[in-house]
Amino acid sequence: MQGTESLRAVVEERISKLDYTIQPVNLYEPISYTLNNKGKRIRPILTLLACNMFSDKIEDAVNPAVGLEVFHNFTLLHDDIMDDAPVRRGEPTVHIKWNANTAILSGDTMMIEAYKLVYQAPDYCLRSVLELFSNVAVGVCEGQMYDMEFENRNDVTEQEYIKMITLKTSVLIAGALKIGALIGKANTEDAENIYHFGLNLGIAFQLLDDWLDVYSDPKVFGKKTGGDIVANKKTYMLISALANAKNKQLAELNGLLSKETFNEKEKITAVKNIYNNLNTGELTMNKAKEYSSKAFEYLNKIKVSEDKKQTLHDLGESLLNRIK
Amino acid sequence: MQGTESLRAVVEERISKLDYTIQPVNLYEPISYTLNNKGKRIRPILTLLACNMFSDKIEDAVNPAVGLEVFHNFTLLHDDIMDDAPVRRGEPTVHIKWNANTAILSGDTMMIEAYKLVYQAPDYCLRSVLELFSNVAVGVCEGQMYDMEFENRNDVTEQEYIKMITLKTSVLIAGALKIGALIGKANTEDAENIYHFGLNLGIAFQLLDDWLDVYSDPKVFGKKTGGDIVANKKTYMLISALANAKNKQLAELNGLLSKETFNEKEKITAVKNIYNNLNTGELTMNKAKEYSSKAFEYLNKIKVSEDKKQTLHDLGESLLNRIK
Numbered sequence: 001m002q003g004t005e006s007l008r009a010v011v012e013e014r015i016s017k018l019d020y021t022i023q024p025v026n027l028y029e030p031i032s033y034t035l036n037n038k039g040k041r042i043r044p045i046l047t048l049l050a051c052n053m054f055s056d057k058i059e060d061a062v063n064p065a066v067g068l069e070v071f072h073n074f075t076l077l078h079d080d081i082m083d084d085a086p087v088r089r090g091e092p093t094v095h096i097k098w099n100a101n102t103a104i105l106s107g108d109t110m111m112i113e114a115y116k117l118v119y120q121a122p123d124y125c126l127r128s129v130l131e132l133f134s135n136v137a138v139g140v141c142e143g144q145m146y147d148m149e150f151e152n153r154n155d156v157t158e159q160e161y162i163k164m165i166t167l168k169t170s171v172l173i174a175g176a177l178k179i180g181a182l183i184g185k186a187n188t189e190d191a192e193n194i195y196h197f198g199l200n201l202g203i204a205f206q207l208l209d210d211w212l213d214v215y216s217d218p219k220v221f222g223k224k225t226g227g228d229i230v231a232n233k234k235t236y237m238l239i240s241a242l243a244n245a246k247n248k249q250l251a252e253l254n255g256l257l258s259k260e261t262f263n264e265k266e267k268i269t270a271v272k273n274i275y276n277n278l279n280t281g282e283l284t285m286n287k288a289k290e291y292s293s294k295a296f297e298y299l300n301k302i303k304v305s306e307d308k309k310q311t312l313h314d315l316g317e318s319l320l321n322r323i324k
Numbered sequence: 325m326q327g328t329e330s331l332r333a334v335v336e337e338r339i340s341k342l343d344y345t346i347q348p349v350n351l352y353e354p355i356s357y358t359l360n361n362k363g364k365r366i367r368p369i370l371t372l373l374a375c376n377m378f379s380d381k382i383e384d385a386v387n388p389a390v391g392l393e394v395f396h397n398f399t400l401l402h403d404d405i406m407d408d409a410p411v412r413r414g415e416p417t418v419h420i421k422w423n424a425n426t427a428i429l430s431g432d433t434m435m436i437e438a439y440k441l442v443y444q445a446p447d448y449c450l451r452s453v454l455e456l457f458s459n460v461a462v463g464v465c466e467g468q469m470y471d472m473e474f475e476n477r478n479d480v481t482e483q484e485y486i487k488m489i490t491l492k493t494s495v496l497i498a499g500a501l502k503i504g505a506l507i508g509k510a511n512t513e514d515a516e517n518i519y520h521f522g523l524n525l526g527i528a529f530q531l532l533d534d535w536l537d538v539y540s541d542p543k544v545f546g547k548k549t550g551g552d553i554v555a556n557k558k559t560y561m562l563i564s565a566l567a568n569a570k571n572k573q574l575a576e577l578n579g580l581l582s583k584e585t586f587n588e589k590e591k592i593t594a595v596k597n598i599y600n601n602l603n604t605g606e607l608t609m610n611k612a613k614e615y616s617s618k619a620f621e622y623l624n625k626i627k628v629s630e631d632k633k634q635t636l637h638d639l640g641e642s643l644l645n646r647i648k
C-alpha cells in the first residue's frame with residue numbers, strides 16, 4: 001500500500017504533464033492557473049487509495065483520478081462565477097482575473113478535459129466508470145442548484161440540507177473512491193461499501209466545516225470565523241438553530257438575519273450567543289459524528305485485510321480531526 | 325436509405341423521451357425548454373444519414389446522434405450568455421427567462437447529458453467516438469473564444485476567420501457525420517472523407533450566412549438583413565472588405581465601424597455601397613463555392629454506391645441553396 005504523500009506526488013506529476021500552454025491562450029491559461037493553484041488533491045488521492053486497496057497496480061487509475069481533480073476544479077470555476085466569489089485559495093478567481101465569459105468557457109473546456117482523462121479507464125470498467133462519473137457530475141450540478149435556491153428560502157429543513165450537501169460535496173468523494181475500486185477490480189459489494197464510506201464521510205466533513213466556521217480557533221485553523229454568519233449562509237448550524245429557536249429567540253435570530261446593515265463582529269457575537277443557548281454546536285457535532293461513524297462502519301465491511309484499509313482510515317480521520 | 329424527414333422523426337421521437345420533468349425543477353426545466361424550442365436537428369440527422377450510408381442498422385447511432393443535438397444546444401445556451409443574446413429561435417434565451425446562473429448550470433448539466441448519450445455508442449467504436457466527440461467539443465470552445473477575441477480586433481485575417489468558423493461551426497458538423505460513419509462501421513478512409521465533406525460544407529455554409537446577412541431577400545429569407553453590419557460583426561464580408569479597401573474607402577469604412585451613434589439604415593446602406601464597390605459579395609460567394617466544391621469532392625471519394633450518397637448530397641445542396 002502506498003501512503004498518501006507518495007500518491008499525492010503521483011497526482012501532482014500527472015497534473016504537471018497536462019499541457020495547456022496552447023492556443024487560444026485566453027482559453028487555456030485560466031485552466032493552468034486553476035490547476036496549479038494547489039488544491040489538496042483529495043479526490044484523486046482517494047481514487048488511487050481505493051484502487052490500491054484492491055490492486056497493486058494503480059497506473060490505470062491515474063488518468064481517471066486526475067480527471068476527477070480537473071472536474072472538481074471546473075466546478076469551483078463555475079461556482080465562483082455564480083457565487084461572485086473574488087478569491088479562491090488566496091488568489092483572484094478566474095472571472096475576476098479574466099472575466100465571466102472566460103470563466104464560463106474555460107470551465108466548459110475543463111469539463112471536457114475531465115472526461116478525456118476519465119475515459120482512459122480500462123475496458124473492463126469503462127462503461128461503469130463513465131456512468132458513475134456522469135451521475136456524480138449531474139449530482140454536483142443538482143447540489144449547486146439546491147444550494148443557490150436555499151439562499152432565498154428560510155424554511156430549509158435539515159433533511160433538505162443533508163440532501164444538498166450530499167449532492168454538492170459527497171457524491172464526488174464517494175464517486176472518486178468507487179471509481180478507484182472499480183479500476184482495482186473490487187467486487188460489487190466492496191465497491192458499494194467504499195462508495196457509502198465516502199458518501200457519509202463527505203457529509204460529516206461538511207457538517208464539521210459548518211461547525212468550524214463558528215467555533216474553530218482562527219490561530220490554528222488559519223481562517224477567519226463567522227463568515228457564514230455574516231453571509232446568512234444556510235449551514236447546518238443556522239438551519240438547526242432556526243428549527244429549535246422559539247418565540248423571542250426565534251424573533252431575535254430572524255431579526256439578525258434580516259438586518260441589511262450591521263456591525264459584523266456584533267452580528268457574529270449575537271448569533272453565536274443564540275447558538276450557544278440552543279446547543280447548536282453540540283447538535284451539529286453529534287450529527288457529524290453520526291455520519292462519520294456510519295462512514296467507518298462501511299469501511300469496516302470491506303473485505304480486504306485491515307492493513308490495506310489503514311491509509312484510507314487515517315485519511316478519513318485526519319479530514320475529521322481539523323478541530324485541533 | 326431513409327430520407328431526411330423520416331430520420332428527423334426518429335430524432336424527435338428520441339428527444340421526446342428524454343425526461344427532464346425531474347427535481348430540481350430550476351435546473352431541468354431550462355433543458356426541456358431549450359430542447360423543445362425546435363431546432364432543425366441538422367447534426368443528429370447528419371449522424372443518422374452517415375450511419376445509414378454504411379449500414380442498414382441505424383438504431384445504435386440514435387443515442388449518440390441525439391447527444392450531439394444536446395451538446396449543440398448546450399453551446400447555444402452558454403454562447404447566448406456570453407453574447408448577451410436576448411432571443412433564440414423567437415423565444416427568450418435561458419439567461420433572460422431565468423438568469424445567468426441558471427443558464428450556466430443547466431448548460432453544464434446538458435454537456436454531461438450529451439456525454440451520457442454519446443457513450444451509448446457500441447463497444448467496437450466507443451473509444452474512437454468518445455475521442456472524436458471530445459476533440460470536437462474542445463474545438464467548439466476554442467472557436468467561441470476566437471470569436472470573442474475577434475470582436476476587439478480590427479486586424480483579423482481571412483485565414484484566422486476561416487480557422488475560427490471551422491472550430492466554432494464546422495468541426496461539429498464534421499464530427500456528427502464521422503460519428504455516424506464509425507457506428508456504421510465505415511473504413512478509416514471513408515470516415516475521414518465524410519469528416520472532410522462536413523468540414524468544408526460547414527465553412528461554405530457559414531460564408532453563405534455572412535453573404536445572406538447583406539444580400540438576401542428578407543421576404544424570402546425571413547430575416548432582417550444588415551444585422552451583422554449594424555453590430556460590426558467580423559464576418560468574412562467585413563474582413564474581406566477591410567483587406568481590399570484602400571485610402572479614402574478604407575478610411576470611410578473604418579469611420580463607419582468606429583461611429584458610436586448612427587442611423588442603422590444609413591450605416592447599412594453605406595457599408596453595402598463599399599461592399600458593392602469592392603465586389604465583396606462575389607468574393608465571399610466564390611469562397612463559399614470553393615469550399616462547397618471541395619466538400620462534394622470528398623463526398624465523391626467515399627466508396628459506396630451513388631444512391632447511398634444521394635440524400636446526403638441533397639441535404640448538402642439544400643443547406644447551400646438558401647439564396648433563393
